[in-house]
């Protein structure tokens with residue numbers, strides 16, 4: 500069912516330093532085609548007309564974001580993020596809640612290839628399912644576990660049945676997410692996404708199958724893959 504009438508706020512954690520990329524600037528400011536990775540991600544979440552406001556959590560000393568003019572149909576607010584992803588998400592959700600939003604769609608700034616069909620599906624599922632919903636992909640490869648002392652030597656294989664890779668967006672009731680983060684604390688090492696905070700406080704979010712193209716720019720080379728996907732998606736849109 501499509502929940503057309505409901506308005507949601509998007510929260511974009513964009514306060515990371517991108518240490519695994521090893522670049523001079525954070526990965527959300529890399530340029531792909533005509534704009535930065537952050538602008539691609541913001542435009543992607545703004546594409547669903549239920550998204551009525553966007554809250555971007557940026558580092559306190561971020562000056563790059565000041566020169567960006569976000570071209571969206573809804574207001575874009577900047578909030579100060581924190582030392583962990585969870586702290587940045589908390590800041591964004593708290594701001595959205597203060598502005599009266601009851602639902603939040605959290606999407607990594609580092610995932611610029613999100614497609615509208617995925618976004619719509621996860622918002623629908625999140626609102627419909629009691630404990631929210633996330634985009635995810637079932638693990639498709641054989642999974643190996645390494646030895647404790649030797650990181651490149653196999654100890655055994657792990658059954659992949661029931662294993663999924665978590666993506667974003669992740670959709671939750673603002674109240675439920677903020678309470679979970681407050682209860683666990685935003686420094687909690689096991690909160691690597693919003694769903695894990697909900698799980699750790701007793702909830703069971705729904706999994707919605709995402710697209711292989713919805714990659715997170717994490718390691719060198721990922722930006723080239725993202726650029727290819729963005730070019731392909733633009734070409735497909737032009738043909739529609």
Ligand SMILES: Nc1ccn([C@@H]2O[C@H](COP(=O)(O)OP(=O)(O)OP(=O)(O)O)[C@@H](O)[C@H]2O)c(=O)n1
Nearest residue numbers: 512513514515516517518519582583587608609
């Ligand atoms: N304190 C932090 C850490 C991360 N993020 C954001 O969370 C998203 C996903 O995190 P990740 O890929 O781990 O980004 P970084 O923390 O920047 O990368 P790294 O772990 O390589 O340093 C990114 O959009 C990142 O900007 C954030 O808002 N605040």
Ligand SMILES: C[C@](O)(CO)[C@H](O)COP(=O)(O)O
Nearest residue numbers: 607665666667691692693715
């Ligand atoms: C939220 C997330 O993108 C889901 O895959 C991810 O957990 C955050 O980044 P990290 O690479 O795990 O730090």
